[in-house]
Amino acid sequence: QQKVQQSPESLIVPEGGMASLNCTSSDRNVDYFWWYRQHSGKSPKMLMSIFSNGEKEEGRFTVHLNKASLHTSLHIRDSQPSDSALYLCAASPGGNYKPTFGKGTSLVVHP
Amino acid sequence: EAAVTQSPRNKVAVTGGKVTLSCNQTNNHNNMYWYRQDTGHGLRLIHYSYGAGSTEKGDIPDGYKASRPSQENFSLILELATPSQTSVYFCASGDLRGRTEVFFGKGTRLTVV
Numbered sequence: 001q002q003k004v005q006q007s008p009e010s011l012i013v014p015e016g017g018m019a020s021l022n023c024t025s026s027d028r029n030v031d032y033f034w035w036y037r038q039h040s041g042k043s044p045k046m047l048m049s050i051f052s053n054g055e056k057e058e059g060r061f062t063v064h065l066n067k068a069s070l071h072t073s074l075h076i077r078d079s080q081p082s083d084s085a086l087y088l089c090a091a092s093p094g095g096n097y098k099p100t101f102g103k104g105t106s107l108v109v110h111p
Numbered sequence: 112e113a114a115v116t117q118s119p120r121n122k123v124a125v126t127g128g129k130v131t132l133s134c135n136q137t138n139n140h141n142n143m144y145w146y147r148q149d150t151g152h153g154l155r156l157i158h159y160s161y162g163a164g165s166t167e168k169g170d171i172p173d174g175y176k177a178s179r180p181s182q183e184n185f186s187l188i189l190e191l192a193t194p195s196q197t198s199v200y201f202c203a204s205g206d207l208r209g210r211t212e213v214f215f216g217k218g219t220r221l222t223v224v
Contacts, residue, residue, distance in 0.1 A: 034212060043201060044154070046212035088154060090213070097142060097205065099213055100170070103153035 003027050004091050006102035013109055019076040021105045023089030024069070031094035033065060033072045038086040038104070047087075048074070079109045113138040117202050117216035124223050130189040132219050134202030142205045143185040144213065145169070145177060147198040154201065160185055192223045 006023050013019045023033070032051050036044040050056050050065045050072060062075045070091075076083055086106050090099040114137045124130045136143065144159040156169030158177035166177040174196060176188040189196055199220050205213040 043215040043217050045215070049212060098156065098159060098167075098169070099144070099205070100156065101146070101154035103151065 003100050004089055004102035006087075006089050006105050008105060009103070010106040011108070013079050013107070015079060015081060015109055015111050017079050017109075019079050019083070019107055019109070021074045021076075021087050021089075021107070022071070023073070023091075023102055024071045025091040025100075026070070027091065027093065027100070028070070029093040029095070030070055030091040032092045032097075032099075033063075034090040034099065035063060035072075035074045036088040036090060036101075038088060040085070044088055076107075079107075081109050081111055083107060084109050113140075113204070113214040115202055115204050115214050115216035117200075117219050120217065120219055122219060122221045124189075124192045124221065126193060126223055128192050130192050130196075130221065130223075132187040132189075132200055132202075132221070134185045134187075134216060135183050136185075136202075136204040136214075137183065138204050138214065139182065140204035140206055140214075141182075142213075143179065144203045144205070145175075145185070145187045146201045146203065147171070148201060148218075149198050157187065157200075194223045197221060197223045 034049045035047045037047045038044040065072045086104045088104045089102045092099045116135045145157045146154040160179040178186045202216040203213045
């Protein structure tokens with residue numbers, strides 16, 4: 001069973017639009033969340049991390065975390081074609097630091 | 112930038128043969144991981160390590176062994192390769208304190224025929 005669920009599986013947004021991605025963990029021991037981006041044929045690279053309840057913004061990217069519901073979301077505003085990629089959510093308990101990844105959301109930004 | 116180097120980058124193996132995938136990191140990270148990535152399954156954890164001499168089973172360890180002879184090196188061993196192990200394998204390293212990111216290598220594409 002997948003402990004980290006991501007939705008939607010795929011998303012198409014127009015250039016300049018807003019993309020919203022969701023991630024929920026079913027492991028009550030989870031403390032840390034990350035968002036990774038993986039372009040086609042490349043390895044995943046961390047986009048943002050969030051460890052506390054609330055919101056964190058870096059440029060066009062904003063992440064939210066609700067620890068009570070173990071839900072995090074990633075929002076990309078003013079989406080660009082270069083944002084087209086697979087977005088992976090990862091979660092880990094604080095004690096053993098074993099990141100578990102979801103299946104990802106495939107984002108396509110069309111010009 | 113953190114460096115994780117995998118070798119080989121591509122490998123074709125025969126069913127029943129032994130395959131060793133190697134990983135080297137120069138980040139001085141305590142933790143290292145082996146994941147496989149398949150369409151429809153995302154990244155799945157095979158084995159991981161907290162330091163030299165330690166290996167732990169991940170979520171899908173069957174058919175795989177791991178070895179961590181030093182801080183820098185972490186190997187994944189397929190003693191009897193099967194076609195179902197055809198996949199892209201990623202090695203990664205991270206800091207034990209847990210609040211830093213995991214850094215990935217470029218991946219190894221393994222095809223078992």
